[in-house]
Structures are given as structure tokens and as C-alpha cells.
Amino acid sequence: MKSREQEYKEIFIAEALEYYDALNRLISELEKKPQDDQVLAEIFRMLHNLKANAKAIGYLQISDVSHKLETAFGLIRNKELSFSDEVVGVLFDGIDLLGELIKNIDSERQIEIDPVLIRNLDIIVDSLSDSTVELAKVQKFSTSRNLTLSDLIYIQVKKLDHLMNLVGELIIDRDRILSLSRELDNDELKMVSSHLYRITEDLQYSVMDARLVSIGTLFNKFPRVVRDISTAEKKDINLDLSGQDIQIDRNILQIITDSLLHLVRNAITHGIEKPEQRSKVGKPKVGSLQLSARSDRESVIITLTDDGRGIDVGKVKKAAVARQLVPADVAEDLPDSDAYSFLFEPGFSLAKEVTEFSGRGVGLDVVKNAIDSIGGRIRIESEKGKGTSFILQLPTSIAVKGALLFEIDSIFYAIPLIHTDSVVALDKDELHEVGEVLVADIKGETVTVVYLDELLNMEESQMRLGDKTRLKGQVQNIIIVTYNNRKLGLIVDKLYRQQDIVVKPLSKPLDSIDLYGGVTLLGTGKVCLVLDVPAITKYFVNKR
Numbered sequence: 270m271k272s273r274e275q276e277y278k279e280i281f282i283a284e285a286l287e288y289y290d291a292l293n294r295l296i297s298e299l300e301k302k303p304q305d306d307q308v309l310a311e312i313f314r315m316l317h318n319l320k321a322n323a324k325a326i327g328y329l330q331i332s333d334v335s336h337k338l339e340t341a342f343g344l345i346r347n348k349e350l351s352f353s354d355e356v357v358g359v360l361f362d363g364i365d366l367l368g369e370l371i372k373n374i375d376s377e378r379q380i381e382i383d384p385v386l387i388r389n390l391d392i393i394v395d396s397l398s399d400s401t402v403e404l405a406k407v408q409k410f411s412t413s414r415n416l417t418l419s420d421l422i423y424i425q426v427k428k429l430d431h432l433m434n435l436v437g438e439l440i441i442d443r444d445r446i447l448s449l450s451r452e453l454d455n456d457e458l459k460m461v462s463s464h465l466y467r468i469t470e471d472l473q474y475s476v477m478d479a480r481l482v483s484i485g486t487l488f489n490k491f492p493r494v495v496r497d498i499s500t501a502e503k504k505d506i507n508l509d510l511s512g513q514d515i516q517i518d519r520n521i522l523q524i525i526t527d528s529l530l531h532l533v534r535n536a537i538t539h540g541i542e543k544p545e546q547r548s549k550v551g552k553p554k555v556g557s558l559q560l561s562a563r564s565d566r567e568s569v570i571i572t573l574t575d576d577g578r579g580i581d582v583g584k585v586k587k588a589a590v591a592r593q594l595v596p597a598d599v600a601e602d603l604p605d606s607d608a609y610s611f612l613f614e615p616g617f618s619l620a621k622e623v624t625e626f627s628g629r630g631v632g633l634d635v636v637k638n639a640i641d642s643i644g645g646r647i648r649i650e651s652e653k654g655k656g657t658s659f660i661l662q663l664p665t666s667i668a669v670k671g672a673l674l675f676e677i678d679s680i681f682y683a684i685p686l687i688h689t690d691s692v693v694a695l696d697k698d699e700l701h702e703v704g705e706v707l708v709a710d711i712k713g714e715t716v717t718v719v720y721l722d723e724l725l726n727m728e729e730s731q732m733r734l735g736d737k738t739r740l741k742g743q744v745q746n747i748i749i750v751t752y753n754n755r756k757l758g759l760i761v762d763k764l765y766r767q768q769d770i771v772v773k774p775l776s777k778p779l780d781s782i783d784l785y786g787g788v789t790l791l792g793t794g795k796v797c798l799v800l801d802v803p804a805i806t807k808y809f810v811n812k813r
Contacts, residue, residue, distance in 0.1 A: 316335050330382070440469060488562070540579075540657055558574070582651075586600040594611055616634070645687070646661075646662040648660050671770075681797040688752060697744070702736070706719075707734065719734055719758065
């Protein structure tokens with residue numbers, strides 16, 4: 270596997286060579302139309318980008334030559350330097366030198382820069398070309414060079430998305446062929462289907478890998494964001510970034526961008542105190558904000574931590590009671606983690622004032638919905654007076670999901686593994702009827718249990734979720750799912766296996782049913798409905 274430095278170098282070389290080819294073309298155009306301000310602006314922009322990129326990655330020779338050329342074209346653009354024939358010749362010489370430097374980044378041969386060329390560029394940059402100082406002849410780089418093409422190409426994201434969709438269709442057909450080969454018990458077919466499985470798997474991971482981007486492409490935008498918000502809030506904040514090299518699907522990064530921005534704004538406006546308030550409680554005047562990423566098996570964990578005032582759990586519980594989200598007697602005994610889950614309810618806010626950046630009632634529910642849409646999870650850890658952490662668990666890809674397959678009333682269903690906590694088998698006598706629901710003691714924790722057949726297939730008027738007589742058999746298979754710090758047990762008829770699935774959206778009018786997150790096709794050719802755990806949990810909590 271390539272190192273991150275090697276990947277960055279390859280990307281830089283590919284982009285720099287594109288700039289080099291474009292600069293040659295644009296200068297040729299400019300030679301014919303010296304007054305074309307649009308072409309001048311484009312040349313200036315390219316040289317500026319090339320200078321900055323080369324300096325950032327450590328190629329100082331390329332950066333220095335780009336800087337001299339950028340300055341020269343800046344003078345031409347400002348009408349301080351005439352675009353004469355001898356000036357054009359020096360500029361082409363400078364562009365040729367850039368091309369040689371770029372092409373020989375990996376070469377052991379050191380490019381010797383002609384001092385006469387540098388002198389000529391300095392003469393132009395110092396606006397002396399119109400004086401008596403003569404522009405001397407320099408060595409030519411372009412006369413004996415062969416034309417070459419870059420090893421890297423740029424491709425539109427929508428093309429990769431389309432390719433991933435095709436791979437998804439291929440995976441479905443692959444699983445069907447594997448199932449048929451087992452049914453027919455044909456050795457040759459088994460061998461071909463096994464080879465197809467390996468090829469399809471390699472293709473799947475290759476396409477997924479092509480869609481991966483470094484999370485730093487998003488993280489590196491936040492220093493400016495933090496600076497602007499902290500200045501407006503009159504706060505001093507130090508932002509610490511880590512894990513920028515972690516890779517994630519570009520579509521996932523796109524979806525969580527606004528959510529992460531919202532969390533950062535909240536941390537600065539609501540979390541971190543003003544300098545004078547921090548001094549009073551013995552904290553440094555400069556607040557600390559940490560944004561980190563790390564890999565965890567098939568997930569990426571993003572953590573945003575501030576050292577601010579923390580979340581007042583008492584205020585959260587009072588607000589939840591006031592909004593009738595929970596009875597007052599129940600709220601008193603709620604664990605902190607359960608209380609924090611109320612912060613994700615629509616319109617729930619503890620903000621006392623509206624600022625330019627927050628406090629308008631567009632709360633964390635927007636963040637939660639975005640993360641739910643990609644099969645992710647979010648939780649909060651906080652200590653009053655010490656600070657708060659938001660932990661986002663995100664899949665590395667949303668095209669193919671790990672899922673647990675099961676059956677209810679002869680219909681196949683799947684639940685994404687990211688929402689699956691555990692699977693247990695309980696005797697019917699271990700389930701207790703409490704009010705209109707069933708509860709069970711699972712690993713020392715009281716968990717509400719729902720018979721999915723009753724929830725999905727019964728009319729609401731006939732539904733009796735707390736009636737054990739509706740259950741089939743003595744031993745019950747229960748899938749424990751978790752969402753927003755709430756656990757829910759789902760009783761199913763039969764458990765099957767874990768399997769990677771390609772989730773397809775439901776067609777109208779089925780797409781209006783909130784309890785289903787999509788559909789997939791199994792290797793047997795049977796349709797399998799994918800349950801939406803967040804929707805089921807919300808539905809059941811609201812119903813109760």
C-alpha cells in the first residue's frame with residue numbers, strides 16, 4: 270500500500286503537469302492577444318496555485334521559479350511591463366524550466382538551473398527589461414524533450430457513483446449465481462462462481478478505494494472557520510487537528526460537512542466560555558477545541574472535544590419535562606447518556622440568545638438525521654465545567670453495508686450491523702408484561718422488547734405489543750438494536766447470518782413507509798426489506 274506522502278506527491282505531479290501544459294497553451298494565446306485580461310488572470314492563478322502547492326509539499330525550486338513567473342505576469346497584468354518578444358522568450362524559458370523540474374522530481378539527476386535564466390527573470394521582475402540591461406541567451410530545455418502523458422487522470426465523482434451502482438448490481442447477481450451453483454451441485458459451475466466471487470470482490474474494493482478521500486480535505490477548512498466564529502464571539506480558541514490522513518468515502522464526507530460545521534459552531538458559541546469567564550474558574554483564557562479522526566475496523570470515528578462549560582444535565586432534564594418528552598419522576602433517574610439523547614429532539618435547544626451562528630432552534634436533530642441517513646451513529650460525553658465531546662461513528666462506505674438477515678412470517682428482512690448491539694435467545698418466561706409493553710433483563714439492563722411481527726403486520730387498533738400470548742414458541746430470538754443511546758429488543762421468527770448487502774431505495778408508494786430504509790435482493794432471488802432502526806425506535810417511543 271502506498272504511503273500518504275507518495276500519494277500526495279503523485280497528485281501534485283499530475284496537477285503540476287496539467288498546469289504546465291495549460292501555461293504553454295495560454296502564453297501562446299497571450300502572444301497573439303496581449304491585451305486579453307482573462308487569459309492573463311488564468312495564467313496568474315495557475316502560477317500562484319503551483320507556487321503554493323510546491324511550497325507546501327517541499328519542492329522549493331519549483332516554488333521559487335513559479336514565484337518569479339507569477340510576479341512577472343502580475344506586472345504584465347498591471348500594465349507595468351510590456352509583453353515584448355524578448356520578454357515572451359524569457360517567460361517561455363521559465364515555463365520550460367518548470368516542466369523540467371516537475372518531470373524530474375523522482376529523477377536522481379539534479380537539474381542544473383541556468384543562472385542566466387534566473388538573471389533574466391530577475392531583470393523582468395525588477396522591471397529593468399526596458400532599460401539598457403540586456404537579456405542574455407539561455408540554454409533551451411524544450412528542443413530535445415519527448416511528449417509524455419501523466420500517469421494520473423481526474424474523474425468526475427458522478428462517474429464513480431455510477432460505477433459503484435453497477436458494482437452493486439453485479440454483487441446481487443453474483444450472490445444469485447453462487448446460490449444457483451449450490452442448488453445445482455455442478456462442480457464446474459461452482460468453480461466459475463467462486464472465481465466470479467473473488468473478481469467481484471476485488472472490483473468492489475477497487476471502486477470503493479477510488480472513492481476514498483483524506484478526511485483532511487474537510488478538516489483543513491476549519492482553522493479559518495474557527496478563526497471567524499471565535500473573532501465574532503470575542504473568544505480566543507486554539508484548534509488542534511489530528512487524523513487528517515484517515516480516508517473515508519467522498520459522499521459520506523460531503524453529507525457530514527454541514528453537520529460537523531454545526532457542531533463546531535455550537536462548541537464555540539455555547540460550549541467555550543469568554544476569556545474573562547474562563548479566568549474566573551481557573552481555566553486558561555485560550556479555549557481548546559480538538560477535532561480528530563481515527564479508523565475503527567469498518568468505521569471512521571470523528572471526535573470533536575471542547576474544554577468549555579459542559580452540558581448541564583439538570584437543565585436538559587427540566588427542558589425535556591417541560592416539552593413533555595418524559596415524565597418528571599422518570600427524568601430524575603435517567604442516566605446522563607439517556608438525558609443527552611433529548612438534545613437530538615427537533616427544536617430542542619438550551620440557547621438563551623440568538624447569535625449570528627446559532628440559537629435559532631435549528632438544533633442537533635438536523636445533525637442526527639444527516640448521520641442516520643448514512644447509517645452512522647452519534648453520542649455525547651460531557652462533564653459540567655470540564656467540556657463536551659461529540660463522537661461520530663461513520664461507515665467508510667455507504668454503497669455496501671454489513672447487515673444481519675432474519676425472517677418474520679416467511680418474509681426476509683435485514684438490519685444494518687452498525688445499529689445492531691447483540692443477539693440473544695430468551696425463554697418466553699423471561700419476558701415480563703409491564704403496562705402495554707414487554708421488558709426483559711438483558712445483561713443486567715432492563716430493555717423494552719417488541720415483537721416485530723406485531724409491529725409490522727398488525728393494524729394499529731389490533732396491536733397488543735405487551736401480550737405474550739401473541740408470541741410463537743417458547744424460545745424467542747431477540748436482536749438488540751441501539752439508537753440515540755436507547756436500546757430496543759426486536760423479536761424475530763428466525764435468524765440467518767451476517768451478509769454484505771447493496772441497499773436500493775424503495776419505489777413509490779412504498780418509499781413513504783418510514784419503517785423501511787430500502788430493499789435488497791438475496792442470492793436466492795428473494796426480496797429482502799431493510800429495516801430503518803432509527804425510524805422504528807422513534808415510532809415505538811412515540812407510540813408508547
